[in-house]
Amino acid sequence: MKKNNAEEQKTVVLESGIEVKPVYGPEDTKDLNFEGKIGHPGEYPFTRGIHPLMYRKRPWTMRQYSGFGTPKETNERFIWLLEQGQTALNVAFDLPTQLGLDSDDSFAEEEVGRVGMAIDTLEDLEEAFVDIPIDKISTALTINPVASVLLAMYLVVAEKQGIPWDQVRGTTQNDILKEYIGRGTWIFPVEPSIRLIGDMVEFCSRNVPKFNPFSVCGYHIRESGATPIQEMAYAFEIAITYIQEVLSRGLKIDDFAGRIAFNFDIHGNIWEQVAKFRAGRRLWAKIIKERFGAKNPRSMTLRMIAGGGGGGLTVQQPENNIVRGAYYALISALSGTQTMALCSYDEAYTIPSKKAALISLRTMQILADEMGLKDTVDPLGGSYYIEWLTDQMEKKIVECMQKVEDMGGIVKAVQEGHIQREVSHQAYLREKKIQSGEIPKIGVNKYVMAEERTEIELHPFNTKVAEEQKKKLGRIKAERNNAGVEEALIGLKEAAQTEENVMPHMLKAVKSYATLGEITKVLKEVFGEFKEPVGL
Amino acid sequence: MVIAKPGLDGHDVGAKVVALALKDAGMEVIYTGLHRTIEEIVKTALEEDVDVIGISIYSGAHLALSKKLMDRLKNMGLADKMVLIGGNIPQKDVSTLQEYGVDGVFPVGSNLDDIIDFIKKRIGA
Numbered sequence: 001m002k003k004n005n006a007e008e009q010k011t012v013v014l015e016s017g018i019e020v021k022p023v024y025g026p027e028d029t030k031d032l033n034f035e036g037k038i039g040h041p042g043e044y045p046f047t048r049g050i051h052p053l054m055y056r057k058r059p060w061t062m063r064q065y066s067g068f069g070t071p072k073e074t075n076e077r078f079i080w081l082l083e084q085g086q087t088a089l090n091v092a093f094d095l096p097t098q099l100g101l102d103s104d105d106s107f108a109e110e111e112v113g114r115v116g117m118a119i120d121t122l123e124d125l126e127e128a129f130v131d132i133p134i135d136k137i138s139t140a141l142t143i144n145p146v147a148s149v150l151l152a153m154y155l156v157v158a159e160k161q162g163i164p165w166d167q168v169r170g171t172t173q174n175d176i177l178k179e180y181i182g183r184g185t186w187i188f189p190v191e192p193s194i195r196l197i198g199d200m201v202e203f204c205s206r207n208v209p210k211f212n213p214f215s216v217c218g219y220h221i222r223e224s225g226a227t228p229i230q231e232m233a234y235a236f237e238i239a240i241t242y243i244q245e246v247l248s249r250g251l252k253i254d255d256f257a258g259r260i261a262f263n264f265d266i267h268g269n270i271w272e273q274v275a276k277f278r279a280g281r282r283l284w285a286k287i288i289k290e291r292f293g294a295k296n297p298r299s300m301t302l303r304m305i306a307g308g309g310g311g312g313l314t315v316q317q318p319e320n321n322i323v324r325g326a327y328y329a330l331i332s333a334l335s336g337t338q339t340m341a342l343c344s345y346d347e348a349y350t351i352p353s354k355k356a357a358l359i360s361l362r363t364m365q366i367l368a369d370e371m372g373l374k375d376t377v378d379p380l381g382g383s384y385y386i387e388w389l390t391d392q393m394e395k396k397i398v399e400c401m402q403k404v405e406d407m408g409g410i411v412k413a414v415q416e417g418h419i420q421r422e423v424s425h426q427a428y429l430r431e432k433k434i435q436s437g438e439i440p441k442i443g444v445n446k447y448v449m450a451e452e453r454t455e456i457e458l459h460p461f462n463t464k465v466a467e468e469q470k471k472k473l474g475r476i477k478a479e480r481n482n483a484g485v486e487e488a489l490i491g492l493k494e495a496a497q498t499e500e501n502v503m504p505h506m507l508k509a510v511k512s513y514a515t516l517g518e519i520t521k522v523l524k525e526v527f528g529e530f531k532e533p534v535g536l
Numbered sequence: 537m538v539i540a541k542p543g544l545d546g547h548d549v550g551a552k553v554v555a556l557a558l559k560d561a562g563m564e565v566i567y568t569g570l571h572r573t574i575e576e577i578v579k580t581a582l583e584e585d586v587d588v589i590g591i592s593i594y595s596g597a598h599l600a601l602s603k604k605l606m607d608r609l610k611n612m613g614l615a616d617k618m619v620l621i622g623g624n625i626p627q628k629d630v631s632t633l634q635e636y637g638v639d640g641v642f643p644v645g646s647n648l649d650d651i652i653d654f655i656k657k658r659i660g661a
Contacts, residue, residue, distance in 0.1 A: 095544035095595060099571070107573070110597040111544050184546020184570045224549050315645045348644065349624065350596065424552040431553050435648060444645065461596060534569035536555055 024384035048378035049336040050301035055374040061339040067092035071127035074117040092116030100520030103469035113465030138169035145187040147174035152506040171212040182224030192527035198245040203503035215261040222265035225427025233400035237410040257299035267312025277335035279394035307340040317443035321345035417533030496526040537588035551592035
């Protein structure tokens with residue numbers, strides 16, 4: 001009996017610093033007025049979801065992250081995933097591609113085709129999308145500092161497939177500020193990087209209206225150690241920075257805000273995550289409406305991809321990650337996500353094997369078709385606890401955003417390394433709590449199995465990819481019109497040096513089969529490189 | 537000691553967490569930041585006269601990068617430096633890394649105290 005009492009007395013505090021009571025009732029939500037704070041799905045402030053019917057009308061988009069080796073191998077995997085019922089694509093690029101290096105660059109050694117597919121020229125992206133109707137399948141390109149190059153390549157692939165640009169649907173991740181905080185694929189300094197994002201948004205709003213030119217990633221910020229509150233607050237501050245850049249070019253908020261996308265993390269306490277997203281939707285709607293004066297309700301909707309949470313997975317007892325993935329999918333669905341991508345159970349080791357990718361896809365399909373998640377919108381809405389927690393989370397996110405603004409804004413805080421230090425210190429504290437058992441992790445600090453050498457099937461790495469890519473690159477360089485390449489690169493350089501939008505020149509450069517590395521080199525000459533603040 | 541991120545991999549949480557733990561344990565720690573070449577890392581180790589070099593790799597390129605590091609250290613007459621590696625290191629590669637001369641392998645999920653104890657025992661601090 002004594003133990004039970006102690007259990008009851010023990011305080012429960014969420015990662016967000018909010019203390020949870022054992023029971024909630026009407027008195028906890030009496031100050032929440034329905035119309036102002038909650039409202040109907042599809043209506044301002046969108047707390048319950050951004051569409052009136054949500055999954056009743058259409059289930060979430062299923063978009064597993066995939067790509068490896070050569071573009072041809074990746075194309076085969078894409079087609080196979082689509083045959084299995086996946087409804088969109090999410091492209092993984094290898095690290096040289098993500099950092100603007102060609103496959104024959106000495107710094108790219110050992111990395112070609114390893115964590116994603118290798119792209120050197122337009123020809124590679126053409127091969128990756130053979131037999132894939134890109135007017136019907138939306139594609140997310142997980143690419144950041146060189147997103148403008150990949151967008152240009154993707155648009156030329158569309159052109160070659162005979163698809164008009166106004167039918168092209170997809171997203172470039174293109175969130176450079178979070179790359180400086182976590183994930184680490186940055187090249188250029190902060191200001192010119194933000195300018196490139198502005199160029200892309202401006203270009204897309206005029207020419208590719210169904211394309212999302214950037215997706216702000218709270219995800220990687222959280223993976224780097226941030227709390228759920230910081231994840232949302234920093235993501236919103238980053239999104240606001242990009243919005244201000246675009247507004248400074250004379251566009252109106254309603255010209256582009258409806259194409260802003262977010263990518264969020266899901267691991268952690270289930271109720272805290274659901275409340276995080278409900279609070280996030282409400283707050284974002286308010287920011288866009290009140291601060292930026294949007295009139296179109298679509299501009300005010302927080303559209304997101306969720307489902308991943310690599311930080312919650314474990315290398316120990318890896319099959320447990322299948323179960324975690326299923327819960328993450330459930331949380332994502334209860335949170336009203338538009339698109340779902342789960343981390344595969346082997347994520348802690350490698351990029352997904354075919355088997356792991358299929359289990360993730362089936363997890364989402366089982367949830368959608370067997371469990372009733374499509375039946376009704378925001379089934380947790382109205383719960384005393386969830387509504388109370390949503391309100392608490394919103395207040396905390398607002399406070400955290402204010403803290404960033406007090407530091408002089410997110411750009412300054414990132415340039416000076418404050419945000420990076422804050423999240424890495426939190427990652428350290430969290431790791432200490434896991435090691436001490438204060439944060440329970442099954443298979444890590446609880447129910448540990450002495451002899452566990454679970455050998456899981458890993459995605460194989462093919463060392464021949466680099467050779468194949470280099471050979472191809474050599475052939476393209478020999479065949480292309482080098483004078484045309486030179487001319488396009490000079491045009492790009494001149495645009496980069498002025499305030500002219502680089503996108504038309506980028507298109508010309510990729511069409512001439514200039515390589516990703518050549519284009520990046522030109523931009524580096526103009527912009528320079530980011531100097532990472534490394535103080536711990 | 538120096539904690540370094542060689543190559544293109546951007547996963548730096550592990551490196552920073554270990555660096556903070558070692559700092560807390562009273563060691564002097566330099567963190568290089570991302571995208572360092574092996575040459576740059578060895579240069580830092582030489583200039584700062586460190587006892588220990590720790591590298592962290594998650595992309596899968598750990599074997600090639602470790603080999604390159606060990607060769608470079610030998611060529612520079614720094615073979616006596618303690619070398620530790622962390623990150624996404626499969627069990628099957630541990631013996632190869634040891635053959636290259638890596639002193640300690642601490643994959644994802646390693647205990648921070650084990651890393652600290654390992655260094656203290658060998659350095660005799």
